[in-house]
Amino acid sequence: MSLLTITSLTFREAWRKKLFWVALGLGLAFLALFAVGFHYVLVDILAHPPGEARTGPGMKIFISQISGIFLILGLFAVNFLVVMMSALTSAGAIAGEISSHTIQTLVTKPIPRWHIVLGKWLGQSVMLVIYVIFMAGGLTLVVYFRTGYFPPNPAAGMSLLVLEGLIVLSIATFGGTFLPTMANGVLVFMLYGIAFAGSWVEQIGAALKSETAVQVGIIASLIMPSETMWRMASDLMQPKLIQEAAFPLISLYSKPSQAMIVYAVGYLLVFLMAAVYVFERRDL
Amino acid sequence: MCLEWLQENRHLKINAHRKLSRKIMTQPAISTANLRKEYGQTVAVQDLTLTVPAGEVFGFLGPNGAGKSTTIKMLMGLVTPTAGQVSVLGQSPGRPAARAKTGFLPEHFRFHEWLKAKEFLTVHGKLYGLAAETLKTQVPRLLEMVSLQDSADTRLSNFSKGMLQRIGLAQAMLNNPALVFLDEPTSGLDPLGRRLVRDVIHRLKEEGTTIFLNSHLLSEVEKTCDRVAFIKKGRVIRTDRMSDLLNRATEVHLRVDAAPPALAEGLQKLGRQVQVNGNRVSLLVDSPEIVPEIARLTMQLGLKLYELQPGQTSLEEIFVRIIETEAEGDLV
Numbered sequence A: 001m002s003l004l005t006i007t008s009l010t011f012r013e014a015w016r017k018k019l020f021w022v023a024l025g026l027g028l029a030f031l032a033l034f035a036v037g038f039h040y041v042l043v044d045i046l047a048h049p050p051g052e053a054r055t056g057p058g059m060k061i062f063i064s065q066i067s068g069i070f071l072i073l074g075l076f077a078v079n080f081l082v083v084m085m086s087a088l089t090s091a092g093a094i095a096g097e098i099s100s101h102t103i104q105t106l107v108t109k110p111i112p113r114w115h116i117v118l119g120k121w122l123g124q125s126v127m128l129v130i131y132v133i134f135m136a137g138g139l140t141l142v143v144y145f146r147t148g149y150f151p152p153n154p155a156a157g158m159s160l161l162v163l164e165g166l167i168v169l170s171i172a173t174f175g176g177t178f179l180p181t182m183a184n185g186v187l188v189f190m191l192y193g194i195a196f197a198g199s200w201v202e203q204i205g206a207a208l209k210s211e212t213a214v215q216v217g218i219i220a221s222l223i224m225p226s227e228t229m230w231r232m233a234s235d236l237m238q239p240k241l242i243q244e245a246a247f248p249l250i251s252l253y254s255k256p257s258q259a260m261i262v263y264a265v266g267y268l269l270v271f272l273m274a275a276v277y278v279f280e281r282r283d284l
Numbered sequence B: 001m002c003l004e005w006l007q008e009n010r011h012l013k014i015n016a017h018r019k020l021s022r023k024i025m026t027q028p029a030i031s032t033a034n035l036r037k038e039y040g041q042t043v044a045v046q047d048l049t050l051t052v053p054a055g056e057v058f059g060f061l062g063p064n065g066a067g068k069s070t071t072i073k074m075l076m077g078l079v080t081p082t083a084g085q086v087s088v089l090g091q092s093p094g095r096p097a098a099r100a101k102t103g104f105l106p107e108h109f110r111f112h113e114w115l116k117a118k119e120f121l122t123v124h125g126k127l128y129g130l131a132a133e134t135l136k137t138q139v140p141r142l143l144e145m146v147s148l149q150d151s152a153d154t155r156l157s158n159f160s161k162g163m164l165q166r167i168g169l170a171q172a173m174l175n176n177p178a179l180v181f182l183d184e185p186t187s188g189l190d191p192l193g194r195r196l197v198r199d200v201i202h203r204l205k206e207e208g209t210t211i212f213l214n215s216h217l218l219s220e221v222e223k224t225c226d227r228v229a230f231i232k233k234g235r236v237i238r239t240d241r242m243s244d245l246l247n248r249a250t251e252v253h254l255r256v257d258a259a260p261p262a263l264a265e266g267l268q269k270l271g272r273q274v275q276v277n278g279n280r281v282s283l284l285v286d287s288p289e290i291v292p293e294i295a296r297l298t299m300q301l302g303l304k305l306y307e308l309q310p311g312q313t314s315l316e317e318i319f320v321r322i323i324e325t326e327a328e329g330d331l332v
C-alpha cells in the first residue's frame, strides 16, 4: 500500500541522513552521563545519610526516594528532548519537500495525497515511540540496576510521553502543509513555549491559591496540551512520597484531569485532519 | 523453451498494451476548455482551450512566463485551476486513478537525493502500484534506456544535473504510460543527452504513447513533434501540424532577367510578402504546390528564370514571428 511505502521512505530517509546514528549515539551519551551522575550522587549521599535513614528499613525508603527523584529529573530532560526531536524532525518533513519540489514527483503518482501526509506522520510516530522507549526505558533501567528502584506506571507514563511527542508531530505536520520549514518550526516552539509558561503559571497560581492564574494556565494547556501530558506522566511515575515532599520541579499542586488525555488525542487528530485537508487542496 | 515462453508472453503484453492504447486513442489524450489559473493578482494561464490527439508528440511552445509549466501542473493535478475544464485520458486529473497511466518529468527535477538511482526508481515504481517482480526487470531496463546502468548504485546526491534529468525521465516511464508530460526534458543535457531523449521520445511514440512536450529547444521540437501549440500570456494563439507549419512557411527565392510589374502582380496572387530587389524576387507561399505555378508564370510572361529556390523557414523563425505578432491574421 502506498501509505506504507511513504512510511518506509521516512525510515530510510532518517537512516540515510544519519538521524538514527546521531540519536542513538547521543542518547547513549545521555544515558551514560545520567548513570555516572546518579552513581556519584548516591555515593555522596550514602556516605552522610540523614538521621532517619540510619536504620535498615529507613535506608531503603530513603534510597527509593532519591532514586524516584533522580528518575523524574532524568525524565524531565527526556520530555524536553522528545519535544525537540519531534519538532526538529517533522517541521521540514512536508514543508522541505514542497520548497525543494521533490514533492512533485510524489503527488503525481496515482496515490491520494493524504497517503503522503499520514505515511510520513506514521513513520515519524514509530520513530518517536522507539525514541521514547529507548530514552525513558534506558533511564528506568539505569536506576533499576543501580538501586533496584522501579517506578510506578512505567507503561502509562511512557505512553503519555509518546502522546506529548505526537501532539508536537501533528502540529508540525499541519504547519508544514502551508508554512515554510523555518516558520513552521517557530510556530511549534512558540506553542510549546505557551504550554510551558502556562504550566508554571498554573502551578504557582495553585500554590498561591490564585484562581485567575490557574485559569490562565488551563487555557494555555488547552491551546497546547503537550506540557500537560508531561505533568501527568511525571505524576504517574513518581512515588507518593515525593509528591508529599513537594519538590518544586516535579510535583503537582494543580493536577490535570484525566479528561485532558481525551482532549489531547482529539487535539492531535484535529490537527492531522486539518493537515490532510490543507494538503489535499493546495497547489504544489 | 523458457525464452520462447517469455517472448510469447511479451508479445501478448504488447498486444494488450496496443489494444488499450487504441481504446484510449478514440478520444483525445488531453482536452481543456477555457482553462484559467490565477495566483493572487498574477494570471498565469488566461484562457486555454486545447486538444491533444492521442498517440501524437505534442509540442507546447511559448516564451518564458507564458504559462506552459502552470498548464502542465494543472493537467497533472498539482495545481487546481481557477476556472475551466480539464480532461486527461478521459478523467479529471485531480483523481489518483487518472494518474495511473501518466508519467511526469517536472521542470524542477529535484528528487530524494539520499536514494540510490535504483532505489529511486523502485520506490516510485511501488507508488505506481507495480509489483516487485515487474520492477526487477523494469528498473534495469529503464536505467539502460537513459544510459545510467553504471550508476544504478550511486546516490542521486552525487548525480550531475544531466544525470538527474535522465533519471527523472526514466521515472516518468516506469508505468508504461499512455501519456507523458515532459517539462523541458533537455534543459540540462549535452548534445548526446538530447539525442538520447529524442530517441526515447521516438520509442515511446512507437509504442503508442502520447507525449506532451514543453521545450525551448526548437530544433529539437522540430525533429520530434507532430503538432505544436504556441501559447502566449496564457492563451493558445495557434495550433498546427508540424508538417503544415513548416511547409506553409515556405519562402521562395527567384532570380529572373527582369522583374516587370506584371510579375509582381502575378506573384501576389500566388503568395504573400512579395519583395522585388532588382532581378531577385522573394515571396512566401502556403504550399510547395505553388512552386511549379511560379515557374509557369515566369514562362507565360516570357521571362528567363535562372533560379527558383524554395527554402524552409526554421521553427525558430516561425516561433519568433508568431510570438511577436499580436493578432493571428497576419502571421508569416
Ligand SMILES: Nc1ncnc2c1ncn2[C@@H]1O[C@H](COP(=O)(O)OP(=O)(O)OP(=O)(O)O)[C@@H](O)[C@H]1O
Binding pocket: B039, B042, B043, B044, B045, B062, B063, B064, B065, B066, B067, B068, B069, B070, B071, B107
Ligand atoms: N506558484 C506561483 N505563484 C505565483 N505566480 C506564479 C506561480 N507559478 C507561476 N507563476 C507565474 O505564472 C506565470 C507563468 O509561469 P509558468 O511557470 O507557467 O511559465 P512557463 O511558460 O513555464 O515559463 P518558462 O518558459 O520560463 O518555464 C509567470 O508569470 C509566473 O511568474
Ligand SMILES: [Mg+2]
Binding pocket: B068, B069, B070, B107, B183
Ligand atoms: Mg516552465
